[in-house]
Amino acid sequence: MEKHYLSVLVANHAGVLARISSLFCQRGFNIDSLTVSATDNPEISRITIVTTGDEASFRQVRKQTEKLIETKTLFPLNLRTSLLRELLLIKLRSNNELKPKIEEIAKKYGASVIDVSVGCMVLELTGEPEKVDDFLLKIKDYEIVEMCRTGVTAMERGEVTYLLGV
Amino acid sequence: MLLTGAEIVAEVLIEQGVDTVFGYPGGSVLNIYDALYQYSDKINHYMSAHEQGAAHAADGYARLTGKTGVVISTSGPGATNLVTGIATAYMDSVPLVAITGNVPTSLIGRDSFQEVYIAGITMPITKHNFTVRSVEELADTLRTAFKIANEGRPGPVLIDIPKDVTVNKADFEVISPVNKAPEEKRLKHLEKVADLINSSKFPVVYFGGGVRISGAEQELFELLKKAEIPATYTMMAAGVLGYGDELNMGLIGMHGSRTANLAVDNADLVLAIGTRFSDRVALNTNKFARRARIVHIDIDPSEIGKNVPADTSIIGDVKKVLTALLPMIEKANHTEWLAQINEWKQKDYRPRDDDSVLKPHQVMSAICDAAGEDAVYITDVGQHQMWAAQYIRHLKTKSFLTSGGLGTMGYGYGAAIGAAVADGGKRPIIHITGDGSFHMNMNEACTAVSYNLPVITVIMNNSVLGMVRQWQKTFYGKRYSSSEPERKTNYKAVAEGFGLTGFKCTNLAEFKEALDKALELKAPVWIECVIDREEAVLPMIPAGGSVDDMIIN
Numbered sequence: 001m002e003k004h005y006l007s008v009l010v011a012n013h014a015g016v017l018a019r020i021s022s023l024f025c026q027r028g029f030n031i032d033s034l035t036v037s038a039t040d041n042p043e044i045s046r047i048t049i050v051t052t053g054d055e056a057s058f059r060q061v062r063k064q065t066e067k068l069i070e071t072k073t074l075f076p077l078n079l080r081t082s083l084l085r086e087l088l089l090i091k092l093r094s095n096n097e098l099k100p101k102i103e104e105i106a107k108k109y110g111a112s113v114i115d116v117s118v119g120c121m122v123l124e125l126t127g128e129p130e131k132v133d134d135f136l137l138k139i140k141d142y143e144i145v146e147m148c149r150t151g152v153t154a155m156e157r158g159e160v161t162y163l164l165g166v
Numbered sequence: 167m168l169l170t171g172a173e174i175v176a177e178v179l180i181e182q183g184v185d186t187v188f189g190y191p192g193g194s195v196l197n198i199y200d201a202l203y204q205y206s207d208k209i210n211h212y213m214s215a216h217e218q219g220a221a222h223a224a225d226g227y228a229r230l231t232g233k234t235g236v237v238i239s240t241s242g243p244g245a246t247n248l249v250t251g252i253a254t255a256y257m258d259s260v261p262l263v264a265i266t267g268n269v270p271t272s273l274i275g276r277d278s279f280q281e282v283y284i285a286g287i288t289m290p291i292t293k294h295n296f297t298v299r300s301v302e303e304l305a306d307t308l309r310t311a312f313k314i315a316n317e318g319r320p321g322p323v324l325i326d327i328p329k330d331v332t333v334n335k336a337d338f339e340v341i342s343p344v345n346k347a348p349e350e351k352r353l354k355h356l357e358k359v360a361d362l363i364n365s366s367k368f369p370v371v372y373f374g375g376g377v378r379i380s381g382a383e384q385e386l387f388e389l390l391k392k393a394e395i396p397a398t399y400t401m402m403a404a405g406v407l408g409y410g411d412e413l414n415m416g417l418i419g420m421h422g423s424r425t426a427n428l429a430v431d432n433a434d435l436v437l438a439i440g441t442r443f444s445d446r447v448a449l450n451t452n453k454f455a456r457r458a459r460i461v462h463i464d465i466d467p468s469e470i471g472k473n474v475p476a477d478t479s480i481i482g483d484v485k486k487v488l489t490a491l492l493p494m495i496e497k498a499n500h501t502e503w504l505a506q507i508n509e510w511k512q513k514d515y516r517p518r519d520d521d522s523v524l525k526p527h528q529v530m531s532a533i534c535d536a537a538g539e540d541a542v543y544i545t546d547v548g549q550h551q552m553w554a555a556q557y558i559r560h561l562k563t564k565s566f567l568t569s570g571g572l573g574t575m576g577y578g579y580g581a582a583i584g585a586a587v588a589d590g591g592k593r594p595i596i597h598i599t600g601d602g603s604f605h606m607n608m609n610e611a612c613t614a615v616s617y618n619l620p621v622i623t624v625i626m627n628n629s630v631l632g633m634v635r636q637w638q639k640t641f642y643g644k645r646y647s648s649s650e651p652e653r654k655t656n657y658k659a660v661a662e663g664f665g666l667t668g669f670k671c672t673n674l675a676e677f678k679e680a681l682d683k684a685l686e687l688k689a690p691v692w693i694e695c696v697i698d699r700e701e702a703v704l705p706m707i708p709a710g711g712s713v714d715d716m717i718i719n
Contacts (some may be wrong), residue, residue, distance in 0.1 A: 019289055022289045026290045053191060060468065063467050064468050069314060080254075
């Protein structure tokens with residue numbers, strides 16, 4: 001079972017996200033993460049979907065998603081040539097003794113401390129999903145108060161042809 | 167010109183060539199119905215007993231004519247009652263436009279009276295759906311709906327129109343639909359497929375509803391004859407290849423002929439045309455056509471490899487693909503292969519005649535004899551549906567209307583009404599049902615009576631849910647859980663209660679007599695056929711099985 005990354009450009013209509021998630025539920029496709037965002041074109045939203053499955057089921061995911069009327073174009077992301085980013089916010093239990101230790105790990109990963117309150121602190125980390133995973137492993141000895149990660153957003157490097165005509 | 171939203175609905179329907187709609191009025195569509203009153207010289211509206219019946223009628227109308235069926239209902243329960251009808255159309259790729267009213271925009275989202283989020287409910291059973299937010303976008307939304315319903319692989323589209331949008335006014339201009347030919351895409355793999363056909367020794371064509379929808383009956387016929395390829399079909403394509411043609415091996419799949427299933431099992435090449443390898447056909451995807459190369463031709467790219475992997479595929483409209491393929495096909499004879507198939511045909515399952523009672527196959531045969539080659543057959547779902555599929559002598563395309571994909575009990579009467587409306591009294595309209603299915607939507611009798619539609623309903627009454635019971639008998643140790651309801655319905659009396667004629671028959675002579683009378687009446691008629699509850703649909707391949715597991719007796 002492999003992870004697949006899919007970029008979908010869709011019409012920026014109300015309900016388009018519901019359509020995509022309804023389709024995934026209906027067909028029994030997994031969604032590991034899904035992000036929706038605006039693009040430079042106000043009529044187009046960009047959805048990045050990470051899904052796990054074999055090659056045949058990923059082909060079905062693509063073809064079924066492509067059939068949606070509001071899908072303008074879609075393309076699987078080539079991992080070697082793509083930039084994948086995810087944002088993590090994590091709140092850790094801390095005190096004067098723990099704070100410098102946490103800050104040390106944060107520094108190693110380029111995570112920034114964006115809030116320090118009584119008894120806890122909040123870190124922000126942006127990076128490839130693997131880096132975020134790795135970071136979470138490193139701080140697993142500290143008590144997590146709460147955390148959230150955005151899921152992957154991505155684009156390919158350099159010139160692309162798939163935007164033509166959209 | 168400045169028109170209300172309701173008038174715009176009527177104008178766009180006319181503009182799109184619609185002269186017949188089915189539906190049921192209610193609070194949220196009062197304005198639309200007021201416009202239908204005003205436009206009644208141009209649009210005929212047929213009111214059903216229940217919105218589900220109207221949806222099936224629009225579906226039956228579409229399947230018979232190839233035109234887009236239109237159904238209108240009010241919000242809330244009116245809209246939810248359409249759901250089964252829309253899903254039925256979706257599974258069988260029927261072009262349908264469903265127009266639902268909704269509460270006024272200002273009341274949406276407040277759990278208002280008769281409010282339901284029908285766009286959300288119908289998302290997985292429509293090609294697409296729309297909620298119209300303002301009267302300015304109404305006309306174009308309706309036009310787009312018709313376009314989507316028809317292009318590529320057809321299917322249902324729903325448009326939800328809040329009541330205020332039907333009152334508000336907007337400028338309207340007629341835009342005649344341009345029949346712009348879809349962008350010509352180069353067909354891929356034609357040479358490869360032609361080579362496979364030309365070099366095959368034991369080829370089989372397995373075709374489905376796509377051939378009918380595409381109107382490729384003639385092209386298919388030419389391909390079969392030129393390359394001498396025996397063919398089998400799904401229920402959705404009954405009548406595409408005439409009954410009795412030497413290359414016709416009959417129905418494929420769970421209740422298909424032994425010959426058809428053996429041929430697919432032994433073929434070295436299976437050409438799947440306009441079909442989707444459903445689980446009633448490819449019961450075991452690993453064993454289906456196991457010795458064959460599979461070529462899949464379909465307009466919907468997502469069907470390729472969805473259920474059974476294809477060795478080669480051509481994505482495109484079946485008619486265009488076959489037209490392009492035909493000149494590349496060499497004239498061939500497969501004498502040895504056809505001899506083998508004829509040998510199998512000799513051993514196909516044949517039920518025994520018995521004139522003293524009513525045997526399902528004899529009933530179907532008698533219907534064909536009396537109704538003639540021109541008849542349109544509509545079924546419900548269950549044993550009677552399979553008997554109709556197996557024993558009706560299908561000779562004409564688009565003349566067997568049945569819920570194949572969804573298997574909707576209760577489809578028949580509504581669809582038959584739609585077909586009768588579309589036909590206008592030219593062809594015999596024969597609705598074949600079972601006592602189980604018929605109890606679901608027999609209420610549409612009132613519609614047939616209101617409009618004096620000559621739908622002849624043949625009720626195969628075995629007093630049980632025959633198909634459920636057959637499975638219970640075969641796979642559940644004869645534990646007949648909830649399949650023997652022991653209903654005491656007096657069909658003749660109920661028919662008379664609805665204002666139509668009813669007959670009850672217990673043997674073949676009685677049935678033939680009743681049918682002749684019914685055909686003369688040119689009015690809605692019910693004919694109850696009392697049959698034995700032990701009558702089974704045979705042959706049968708159990709779910710997940712292969713031809714090796716076929717049950718013959």
